[in-house]
Amino acid sequence: MNWKCQIESIGVKLPSKILTTNELLEKLKIPCIRKFGLLTGIFERKVCSPDEDSFSLAVDAAKDCLSFSKYRAEELDMIINCSITKYKNGLSHLYEPTFSALIKNSVGATKAITFDISNACAGMLTGVYLAEKFIRQGIIKTCLVVSGEYISNICDHALKNIRTSLSAELSSLTVGDCGAAAIIERTADEKNGLIISGFTTLSRYSNLCTGRQNRRTPGGKMKTKSKKIHEAAISESVPIIKQALDLNQLSFHDIDWLIPHQTSRSSIISGANHYLEYFGEKPGQIAVTLKDTGNTASTTHFLALYKYLNEKRFNEDDKVMLLCFASGLIIGVIIFKMNKIVHMYGNSN
Amino acid sequence: MGTVIDMVSIAQPLFSLFPGNSIRLSVRAARQCLHDAGADHSNIGLLINTGIYRYRNTGEPAIAALIQGKITSHKPVLKVNGNSGNTFSFDLNNGGCGLLTAIEIIHRSISNGEISSGMVVTGDSEPFYDFSERFSFAAAAAAIILSGTSDSGGFSLFRTYSYPEYSDELVSRTSFSSRGPSRKGMNILNIGQKESYPDLCVDCAEKSLFRFLDETGQNPDDIDLIIPSQSPRGFANRLNNRLGRNNNFIELPETGNKVLHTAGSAFALKKVWDDHRLKKSRNIIFLTIGSGINVSITLYRN
Structure with missing residues (x-):
């Protein structure tokens, strides 16, 4: 039997420390950027304090997720960690053992199979893509997909190197830290399962955004050809979205909420305009959650879902499309109908 | 439906004096594997990299995407038909068990009918030459092509x-340290076994x-x-x-x-x-x- 799966619960951990865009720009060696907040829609981001890191954010998000879930940690069958940054104990990057194995120990998921994946900002949606494979075949019933991103440290490198508004490190100023987790569960409800479609790596664009650890300073750095990667993502995603909609006899108009990867407000708006031009219609609403948190890398989709769930923006019957863009270039679509999860959240955080 | 091994290839540095580049080694193994199998890259529906110690500690994009980029002829993907013709790549880290975890994922994808064949690539090398302590792993890479079979053979269980009680027996991490010739500090990879x-x-x-x-x-x-x-x-x-x-x-x-x-x-x-x-x-x-x-x-x- 082929089982369907659904999102059972979501958890998030945001650091409490705030770094405003103005504070960030004041640190630039050469004051070459103006109206950055207006263009990106990012006015502040949450950043880790000295006692926080990728691992603590991931563990706290997993615990938050479990607090909303009907499952106990020991009932989880699988844990997939999807962080790009694997900082534990400050800016010390952990390679072995895996984050997922340590998260398993921290939350007490005694029977869970664990592994880590890394797929840039598409990490968590790739985690859902993999969870669905195992659930569909009946191998597992529940999977915790989790990620912790302590990525704001790339700002330090960027601040020292940005000399003009065309700098390849400009996008490093958009990022913020966050942990997010989601429990994916098996469901017998054939109509409301997750529809996962079109996950593709367009590798000819793989050099447009690269990130790596610094050699001689703590933390990492990222270089992005923002305009090129944005243009490629928008144009290449059209046939992939169309296929996802066609396969499920849906039109773009049937989608109540489009949640794209949160990069910058201007990119999201120009993408939406491109889709309107191509499809001749647009989804009900497009989520933009950048203002207070910035681009939180692999966690953006679940942070947006969590935020809107708490703001009671979703209805039980709303159709949501999660659209991922990530360096690689990775494009993927997940469509699902909101379910009873909308009643679990609200004004609690 | 089972999943069988179509081909396996390996790669090691050509000159032992050089430390090796995990990405180049992985690409060499992947290309050789495709060549020996007589397969075309466009048939690979899923490409998973399971190497841990990667050239220059690259974090993004996934190394698998970079490998895919080097073995692909970059035909424009405008016509999307299911996942056929498209390759999806990502990195998987599960220590020494990563290879089998990746094989299982490809096996599940083949069994689901999503892809007809997939490739697992794995490669390790010292991220920065001489920027590590106790790095005892050889620079090496391997690639395995897997495909579906209608009989009951192949991978099954x-x-x-x-x-978890032994989770601190092997810990590898990079940490900033003020050692080195300049004493200004550098990120050192430390393998603690x-x-x-x-x-x-x-x-x-x-x-x-x-x-x-x-x-x-x-x-x-x-x-x-x-x-x-x-x-x-x-x-x-x-x-x-x-x-x-x-x-x-x-x-x-x-x-x-x-x-x-x-x-x-x-x-x-x-x-x-x-x-x-x-x-x-x-x-x-x-x-x-x-x-x-x-x-x-x-x-x-x-």
Whole structure:
């Protein structure tokens, strides 16, 4: 039997420390950027304090997720960690053992199979893509997909190197830290399962955004050809979205909420305009959650879902499309109908 | 529907003086694998990289995307039809067990009918030459092409056993340190392996193997071949002595002071592929071990 799966619960951990865009720009060696907040829609981001890191954010998000879930940690069958940054104990990057194995120990998921994946900002949606494979075949019933991103440290490198508004490190100023987790569960409800479609790596664009650890300073750095990667993502995603909609006899108009990867407000708006031009219609609403948190890398989709769930923006019957863009270039679509999860959240955080 | 091995290829640095570049080695292994299999890259629906120690500690994009970029002729993807014709790539990290986890994911994707074939690539090298402490892993890469088969052969049973009480036996991390010639500081990769780790690996592997045989109803005498991980140093030899399998246990000779890490079991597979022992054997066990301690075991049938 082929089982369907659904999102059972979501958890998030945001650091409490705030770094405003103005504070960030004041640190630039050469004051070459103006109206950055207006263009990106990012006015502040949450950043880790000295006692926080990728691992603590991931563990706290997993615990938050479990607090909303009907499952106990020991009932989880699988844990997939999807962080790009694997900082534990400050800016010390952990390679072995895996984050997922340590998260398993921290939350007490005694029977869970664990592994880590890394797929840039598409990490968590790739985690859902993999969870669905195992659930569909009946191998597992529940999977915790989790990620912790302590990525704001790339700002330090960027601040020292940005000399003009065309700098390849400009996008490093958009990022913020966050942990997010989601429990994916098996469901017998054939109509409301997750529809996962079109996950593709367009590798000819793989050099447009690269990130790596610094050699001689703590933390990492990222270089992005923002305009090129944005243009490629928008144009290449059209046939992939169309296929996802066609396969499920849906039109773009049937989608109540489009949640794209949160990069910058201007990119999201120009993408939406491109889709309107191509499809001749647009989804009900497009989520933009950048203002207070910035681009939180692999966690953006679940942070947006969590935020809107708490703001009671979703209805039980709303159709949501999660659209991922990530360096690689990775494009993927997940469509699902909101379910009873909308009643679990609200004004609690 | 089963999943069978179409081809396996390996790559090592051409000149031992140079430390090796994990991405270049992985690309070389992947290209060789496609060439030897007579396969086209466009048939690869899923490409998973399971190497851990990567050139210059690249974090994004996924190394798998970079490998895909180097083995692909970049035909424009404008017509999307299911996932056919498109490749999806990502990195997977599960220590020494990553290779089998990736094989299981490709097996599930083939069984679901999403793809017809997939590739696992794994490669390790010192991220920055001489920027590490106790880095004892050989620069090496391997690639395996897998495809679906209508008969019952191929990979069938996958199990992973965890021993979280030993999670601090092998810890590798980069930390900023003010050492080095300039004393200005640098990110140093440190491999912290306790002395007891190899023995514990042997204990965990032996225990897991018998649990696997018991759970899956296999008779130990029916196992023709065991293809194990080759790290930590001395693991394969000690486990072989413990199990008493002799020639049916693929143990590669140790060379120098470096040991094969994530590619170790693929190198062992290559050995039995080349001497045709894989094809001649009926029941083959793949046994991988990694930090955690995790043990992954699968059965492959001809």
